[in-house]
């Protein structure tokens with residue numbers, strides 16, 4: 505088949521071949537902050553995992569921190585010693601003004617090499633708005649394919665920008681044919697990678713998932729058959745020598761590696777006298793364990809940043 509990449513499979517990290525996206529590599533180390541730009545989106549996918557708290561136009565977060573000003577982002581970047589950030593929502597193009605301000609501010613303060621990727625369904629995006637994000641330094645863009653009309657924008661972004669372009673989609677069990685068509689199309693137009701995410705169950709999508717007849721795995725957090733369908737796609741693409749890099753990202757990876765590593769980085773910056781960092785990245789004072797939020801370590805940040 506003439507295909508040089510190795511197929512890698514791990515219970516926790518998932519399964520993939522080809523180069524992982526740079527955003528994914530940083531995510532694995534916990535050095536990538538997640539900026540939630542807005543809760544509005546306009547699509548209404550039945551599997552949308554976003555919490556009720558965040559389904560608001562004004563919802564603005566970095567990691568677990570509710571923020572109000574663009575500059576607040578810097579505190580979190582500092583405490584986790586971030587090497588990159590991802591921008592998500594809702595739909596970032598529904599708050600394009602804020603998305604632009606955030607990218608410009610981060611690139612100005614952290615430097616051009618600080619890696620930023622953005623996740624979009626393309627709803628509200630235009631060719632010129634995408635081109636402008638490329639101009640101000642967005643490094644990587646990932647399209648969630650919700651319908652075929654998005655391919656026009658994906659193709660344009662591949663041809664006319666310098667950004668790394670990927671596809672990132674949740675895997676609905678037994679949705680093999682549609683997913684396979686997406687992989688072939690992405691490969692044909694020169695997309696760099698496809699990320700397949702395990703379908704996650706949250707308080708906001710559980711009912712819709714169950715109404716469609718899907719069932720939970722024993723962990724209660726993921727949908728039965730999602731992992732298996734993704735693995736089938738990757739193994740077939742590998743067998744057939746499809747060039748594009750494909751990665752299945754399990755929910756357990758986000759919880760046990762990405763989130764935990766980020767908390768550990770934050771806890772070690774925030775740690776105070778007499779405190780310990782637990783293996784889950786919590787701070788422990790006496791018998792009390794708590795998540796290292798900024799308001800609990802703000803004095804130490806101010807000292808360190810002076």
Ligand code: SF4
Nearest residue numbers: 545548549552594625
């Ligand atoms: S496109 Fe994303 S944010 Fe919008 S409804 Fe679908 S899953 Fe939720």
